[in-house]
C-alpha cells in the first residue's frame with residue numbers, strides 16, 4: 120500500500136474536491152461537442168463573468184506554466200521584456216516557458232521583500248534603459264498570493280497598475296493561489312483584478328481542489344485576440360474540454376472555491392501559531408495565505424525527513440515551506456507542529 124497520509128510539501132499533493140469530482144461525473148454523460156464548443160465550457164465561462172462581475176474573455180489551459188507563459192506572450196512582442204519579482208514562479212519554476220512561448224521576451228528581475236513587487240521597483244527597472252540595445256519593458260507580472268505566501272492588497276495592486284499605465288506597461292496576475300488571496304482579504308475578485316487595473320489573470324484551479332486546469336481571464340478583451348490559436352498551437356486546447364471546464368462549474372456555482380481557500384489559510388495560520396513559541400524556529404514571512412515558511416535548524420530538517428515529512432526548501436527564499444490545501448486535516452497540522460517542536464528540541 121502506498122502511504123496516503125497528508126503532506127505539506129505542496130498544495131498540489133491533495134486530491135480532487137467533491138464539488139469538482141461531482142461536476143466531472145455529471146459532464147461524463149453521452150456525447151458532447153468537442154474543443155470547448157460544449158455547454159459545460161460555456162457555463163464555466165459564464166460563472167467567471169458572474170463572479171468577476173464583468174464581461175471578460177475566458178480560456179482554459181492544463182496548467183499554470185502554460186497559462187502564465189501564453190498570457191505573457193500575448194501581452195508583448197519577442198523584443199519586449201517582462202518585469203517580475205526574482206522569486207516569481209515564471210522566473211524560478213517554469214523552465215524558461217515564458218521566454219520560449221514569447222519567442223524570447225526577457226524577464227527583468229526585481230529584488231523584493233516578502234515576494235511583492237513595488238511601484239518603485241517597477242519604475243526603476245522600466246526606466247533603467249531606454250535605448251535600442253535593451254529589451255523594451257512592456258509587461259509587469261505579479262503573483263497573487265505570492266510565492267512566499269503573502270498577499271497584495273487592492274490598494275497595492277492599484278498603485279502598481281497606476282505606474283503601469285503611466286509607463287505603458289500591461290499588468291498580468293499569476294493567480295495560482297488567487298482564491299487564497301481573496302479568502303485572506305475578504306474582498307471581491309473584481310476589486311483585486313480589473314477594478315485595480317489588472318489586464319489578464321491566470322486563475323488557478325489545481326491548487327484549490329481541481330484535478331487539473333487553470334483559467335485565463337482577459338479583462339482587457341482586445342488583448343485576447345487570437346489567444347485561442349495561441350493555446351491550440353501550444354498544445355493547450357483540450358479536445359474533450361468539458362472535463363477541464365466542468366470542475367470550474369462545480370467549484371464556482373456555490374462558494375466552494377472560497378470556502379476551501381479559507382480552510383487552507385486557516386490551517387496555515389494554525390501551524391504558524393502552534394510553532395510560534397518553539398525555541399529557534401523563526402517565521403520567514405507573514406502567514407497571509409496557505410503557506411508557512413519556517414527557518415529550522417539543519418539537524419531538525421533531517422529529523423523531520425526521517426519521520427517521513429515532505430517539504431520543499433528551494434522555493435522562495437529557502438527555509439522549509441509547508442503548504443496547506445483544501446482538504447488539510449487539522450489533526451495532521453497538530454502532528455506536524457508537534458514533530459517540529461520535538462525536532463528542534465532534540
Ligand SMILES: *Cc1c(COP(=O)(O)O)cnc(C)c1O
Nearest residue numbers: 182183184185208262266293295
Ligand atoms: C503552482 C504554481 C503555478 C502553476 O504551476 P504548474 O505546475 O505549471 O501548474 C504558477 N504560479 C505559481 C505561483 C504556482 O505556485
